[in-house]
Amino acid sequence: MRASGRNFRARLGANESGFGPSPAVTAAIADAAPDAWMYGDSACHDLRAALAAHHGIPPQNILVGEGIDGLLGNLVRIMVAPGDTVVTSDGAYPTFNYHVAGFGGVLHKVPYRDEHEDPAALIQRAEAVGAKLLYFCNPDNPMGSWHSARIVQRMIEAIPDGTLMVLDEAYIEAAPEGTAPPFDIADARVIRMRTFSKLYGLAGMRVGYAIGAAPLIAMFDRIRNHFGMGRLAQAAALAALRDQDWLAQVQRDVAQSRAVLREVAAENGLHALPSATNFVTIDCGRDGDFARAVVREMMARDVFIRMPFVAPQDRCIRVSTGPEAEMQVFADTLAEVLRALR
Amino acid sequence: MRASGRNFRARLGANESGFGPSPAVTAAIADAAPDAWMYGDSACHDLRAALAAHHGIPPQNILVGEGIDGLLGNLVRIMVAPGDTVVTSDGAYPTFNYHVAGFGGVLHKVPYRDEHEDPAALIQRAEAVGAKLLYFCNPDNPMGSWHSARIVQRMIEAIPDGTLMVLDEAYIEAAPEGTAPPFDIADARVIRMRTFSKLYGLAGMRVGYAIGAAPLIAMFDRIRNHFGMGRLAQAAALAALRDQDWLAQVQRDVAQSRAVLREVAAENGLHALPSATNFVTIDCGRDGDFARAVVREMMARDVFIRMPFVAPQDRCIRVSTGPEAEMQVFADTLAEVLRALR
Numbered sequence: 001m002r003a004s005g006r007n008f009r010a011r012l013g014a015n016e017s018g019f020g021p022s023p024a025v026t027a028a029i030a031d032a033a034p035d036a037w038m039y040g041d042s043a044c045h046d047l048r049a050a051l052a053a054h055h056g057i058p059p060q061n062i063l064v065g066e067g068i069d070g071l072l073g074n075l076v077r078i079m080v081a082p083g084d085t086v087v088t089s090d091g092a093y094p095t096f097n098y099h100v101a102g103f104g105g106v107l108h109k110v111p112y113r114d115e116h117e118d119p120a121a122l123i124q125r126a127e128a129v130g131a132k133l134l135y136f137c138n139p140d141n142p143m144g145s146w147h148s149a150r151i152v153q154r155m156i157e158a159i160p161d162g163t164l165m166v167l168d169e170a171y172i173e174a175a176p177e178g179t180a181p182p183f184d185i186a187d188a189r190v191i192r193m194r195t196f197s198k199l200y201g202l203a204g205m206r207v208g209y210a211i212g213a214a215p216l217i218a219m220f221d222r223i224r225n226h227f228g229m230g231r232l233a234q235a236a237a238l239a240a241l242r243d244q245d246w247l248a249q250v251q252r253d254v255a256q257s258r259a260v261l262r263e264v265a266a267e268n269g270l271h272a273l274p275s276a277t278n279f280v281t282i283d284c285g286r287d288g289d290f291a292r293a294v295v296r297e298m299m300a301r302d303v304f305i306r307m308p309f310v311a312p313q314d315r316c317i318r319v320s321t322g323p324e325a326e327m328q329v330f331a332d333t334l335a336e337v338l339r340a341l342r
Numbered sequence: 343m344r345a346s347g348r349n350f351r352a353r354l355g356a357n358e359s360g361f362g363p364s365p366a367v368t369a370a371i372a373d374a375a376p377d378a379w380m381y382g383d384s385a386c387h388d389l390r391a392a393l394a395a396h397h398g399i400p401p402q403n404i405l406v407g408e409g410i411d412g413l414l415g416n417l418v419r420i421m422v423a424p425g426d427t428v429v430t431s432d433g434a435y436p437t438f439n440y441h442v443a444g445f446g447g448v449l450h451k452v453p454y455r456d457e458h459e460d461p462a463a464l465i466q467r468a469e470a471v472g473a474k475l476l477y478f479c480n481p482d483n484p485m486g487s488w489h490s491a492r493i494v495q496r497m498i499e500a501i502p503d504g505t506l507m508v509l510d511e512a513y514i515e516a517a518p519e520g521t522a523p524p525f526d527i528a529d530a531r532v533i534r535m536r537t538f539s540k541l542y543g544l545a546g547m548r549v550g551y552a553i554g555a556a557p558l559i560a561m562f563d564r565i566r567n568h569f570g571m572g573r574l575a576q577a578a579a580l581a582a583l584r585d586q587d588w589l590a591q592v593q594r595d596v597a598q599s600r601a602v603l604r605e606v607a608a609e610n611g612l613h614a615l616p617s618a619t620n621f622v623t624i625d626c627g628r629d630g631d632f633a634r635a636v637v638r639e640m641m642a643r644d645v646f647i648r649m650p651f652v653a654p655q656d657r658c659i660r661v662s663t664g665p666e667a668e669m670q671v672f673a674d675t676l677a678e679v680l681r682a683l684r
Contacts, residue, residue: 017379029574030372036578037359037543066408070567095568102565201379204573223444225412226437231546232371232574236378 006302010326010333013304014203015141015171015279018322019253021201021236022246028239032232040231047234050241051209060214061185064237066228068170068193068208071220073099075191075210078219079132079164080105087126088135089117091142091310093168096135105132112313115273115281116145119155127160134159137168139175142308142318144275146179153181156190164216165190170208173199173247174254175276188213198278199250200240207237254278257321264331268338279320281308288314290341297337303330348644352668352675355646356545357483357513357621360664361595363543363578364588370581374574382573389576392583393551402556403527406579408570410512410535410550413562415441417533417552420561421474421506422447429468430477431459433484433652435510438477447474454655457615457623458487461497469502476501479510481517484650484660486617488521495523498532506558507532512550515541515589516596517618530555540620541592542582549579596620599663606673610680621662623650630656632683639679645672 011018044064052059065071072095080086082104088096090109100107108129110121117140126134136155139146147155152167159165167190172180183192191212197203207229210217240246261280265272271283284291288311295307295317307317319330353360386406394401407413414437422428424446430438432451442449450471452463459482468476478497481488489497494509501507509532514522525534533554539545549571552559582588603622607614613625626633630653637649637659649659661672 011380014381016381020376020379026372026375026378029375029378032546033368033371034362036368036371036546037362038353039356039358039539039545040548066567066570069569073567197381203381203569204374204378206382206570206572225408225415227411227545228408228548230548230572230575233572 008304009302010322010329011304012320012322012326012330013306015198015277015320016203017199017201017250017278018320018326019201019250022240022243024243024246025202025236025239029232029236032235036232038231039227040229040234042226042229044229044234047238047241050238054241055183055211057183057185057211058214061211061217063210063212063217063220064229064234065208065210065220065224067197067206068168068195069095070206070228071193071208071210072096072166073102074220074224075166076100076103076105076133077223084132085129086133086135087122087129087131089122091308091313092117092135092137093141094309096166096168100133112143115143115313116140116147119147119151123155123158123160126163131160131163133166134163135166135168137170139171139179139276141171141277141279142281142306143313143316144273144277144279144281144318146175146276149178149181156181156187159189163189167192169193170195170198171277173251174278179276183211185211185213188216191216196237196240199247199254200237201250202236202240205233205236207233253323254321257327260327261319261321261330264327264334267331268334273316279318281316281318283316286315291315291317293341294337297340298333301333301337303333305330350646351644352664352671353646354662354664354668354672355648355660357540357619357662358545359541359543359592359620360662360668361543361592364582364585366585366588367544367578367581371574371578374577378574380573381569382571382576384568384571386571386576389580389583392580396583397525397553399525399527399553400556403553403559405552405554405559405562406571406576407550407552407562407566409539409548410510410537411437412548412570413535413550413552414438414508415444416562416566417508418442418445418447418475419565426474427471428475428477429464429471429473431464433650433655434459434477434479435483436651438508438510442475454485457485457655458482458489461489461493465497465500465502468505473502473505475508476505477508477510479512481513481521481618483513483619483621484623484648485655485658486615486619486621486623486660488517488618491520491523498523498529501531505531509534511535512537512540513619515593516620521618525553527553527555530558533558538579538582541589541596542579543592544578544582547575547578549575595665596663599669602669603661603663603672606669606676609673610676615658621660623658623660625658628657633657633659635683636679639682640675643675643679645675647672
């Protein structure tokens, strides 16, 4: 935006929720603003208690942090010493890879299989290289694909000794029932990551949380920025969690917007991949250079979208769901761009 | 507060600004609340530009981060490998020490001298142990004392080769003119820390910034949480910086409140130390056990204050400035507590 000096006509590149936060959340933020002079609770007591009640697990199995990005950074710091190996999918979340590299870990990348992360191959690789961490995002970013709870649970059961599975569920609220396995807080083989940045519409407040075995959760207290969670961020997340009706409405809006994106893709002779997230990944049917040209030309027309980094997934573009007006801008601009490029 | 199940009658323990943020800031937060679904700018462009203009230095010498705590953590990570030595004052900021320990650094602590940090001894120790970092807080927390810009500048000139001075100026807006040396952005021997958490009244938003040589500032980009600064935090800090009239009013309020605390101390036969901060450290005239009893009894009466951790400074209590009503609660409760303890 700064490069062009113009505002985006449609902001569909960062998988934010264009449907916005709940009005109850914006009211809670405004109400809390005069209290911004006070530090937030370093233990995030109220928010953790509410999350515990929401998920039916004890608060000591929950850690609130500065978005999943911040939690991943601290997790890697705890688990990965220089030279330790870590397994992820080739083309999966770059910020996780950045943290691993930052703490001297050695990344092993497993290719996607049919636009899905490949559970069997990931487990096999983790075993072969003695991985400290195995990162698995379900539903997946950037492909929007997902595995069922049954497959994820089988994966957890198959985790090699000495490996911790990082189950990133940033998009879980957009996924069908039966995608998340039940919580098993006694299971020290997996730590799960959730966020208020996606369907709850609070990317600008930086609130994520981890769910895991109590001894692992307690280890974060040795290194985390104890007053890192601001007072307003905690208030906003608490209000968001309390307004489950808003979340349900956003889930319906996201589903409808995914359908629109599928239609727009089809109308343009492109194939939209099935999605369990708040974005749709569209196969542009040619190579990475073509998809990069589509992204570039969309950006030149002030429509912000992104795309997978790694071949062969880089033949796709990734488009966030959003309100009707943005969807219309996307549809019109995509048709224009494809005409120009063809 | 949670332990007692009651609210504090006076919240004077964390050196927050009870005078609150500017009404322009609370309005800016409320205005930005509906935009909370969007990530904040990862480069904090607008805020850095405003800080650059405010301080008359280029933006590439400024890094915005999740409070000084967050910045100190990243700085220690950049500079301190396991076994590296770090110098600070004995009784100075515990969170800095926590970060040093967390990254395996070895702390060397220099005693205070006449309730001031001791520049000559700190420099000498840094040279003797080959310190990577030398932490110096001016004005000082927890004593409220300060050194003049001339002395600080002499200290910078005397920094040994291979040592970086961390000049924590969290309280600088409460200090008299002539406490902060002019910025010299070419000087790679020092990095300075500032915050919106104290006089700007935004502890609950977590916004600090570092000022230093451009190559050092750039190094943070390799490891920081790039989207860690939320959209509302940036908007709030920008609005706070723009309302310098509010800051000036808070500076007057703080000065007046310090005078009240001095009088209250004197009325109770105690000695308030001179302060260039938004708190006043009061010598209780006996030993650490007595001061701890004072703190405990004040807390039992729902008045939140703190005290220095280390002898002989632990004969003091530390009381934040605040509005008249809180000062009155403090005065009444202190008299009551001292009667009970004597």
